[in-house]
Amino acid sequence: MNIKYIRIFDYNINPYIRCQIFRINDSIIRFRDLHKSNQDELKRFISFTKDTPFTCIVDYPFNKSFEGRYNGIHLKSKFLYKLKSLDNKLKIYSASCHNSEEIELANRLGVNYITISPVKSSKYSKNKNLGWIKFKELSRVANMPAYALGGMNPNKNDYKISLLNGGMGIAGMKFF
Numbered sequence: 001m002n003i004k005y006i007r008i009f010d011y012n013i014n015p016y017i018r019c020q021i022f023r024i025n026d027s028i029i030r031f032r033d034l035h036k037s038n039q040d041e042l043k044r045f046i047s048f049t050k051d052t053p054f055t056c057i058v059d060y061p062f063n064k065s066f067e068g069r070y071n072g073i074h075l076k077s078k079f080l081y082k083l084k085s086l087d088n089k090l091k092i093y094s095a096s097c098h099n100s101e102e103i104e105l106a107n108r109l110g111v112n113y114i115t116i117s118p119v120k121s122s123k124y125s126k127n128k129n130l131g132w133i134k135f136k137e138l139s140r141v142a143n144m145p146a147y148a149l150g151g152m153n154p155n156k157n158d159y160k161i162s163l164l165n166g167g168m169g170i171a172g173m174k175f176f
Contacts, residue, residue: 006094028055028057030058030171058072060073096114098117104141106144113145114146116138117171120158121150129150133165147171149171
């Protein structure tokens with residue numbers, strides 16, 4: 001997998017337009033919390049994913065109306081503890097990880113990539129920031145590519161710093 005960025009969007013916007021504005025084409029687009037969406041948002045998501053050139057993944061659990069409209073599933077860390085295996089019907093499986101235990105669970109499941117967070121401060125950070133040194137330690141535990149999440153900005157050196165610390169790239173919402 002040679003992807004630099006994981007771009008995370010809520011279901012109520014069309015990220016394709018945003019990606020065109022910023023000339024982005026080397027990304028996976030992840031849609032958050034689709035199971036909470038209403039009918040209008042479902043229609044918007046289905047319309048976007050119909051002809052998109054991007055690889056789209058959705059958060060687990062998801063609304064069954066999305067069947068066939070995505071390339072993969074993202075597992076929040078709490079689901080790593082509940083799942084015994086993946087069905088391997090999809091192209092991509094990813095997971096959110098915050099510590100070595102969760103990374104070991106992701107290794108066991110065989111996900112394609114993980115996000116490790118929170119590396120830096122962001123409005124979504126509930127836990128203490130890991131920092132780059134801890135990110136490096138955790139990325140070494142992973143058997144798959146690791147992406148730094150939390151306070152990342154593609155317009156700064158975060159992508160390069162991630163690479164220097166064992167990461168494959170960065171993930172985020174605000175600056176993406």
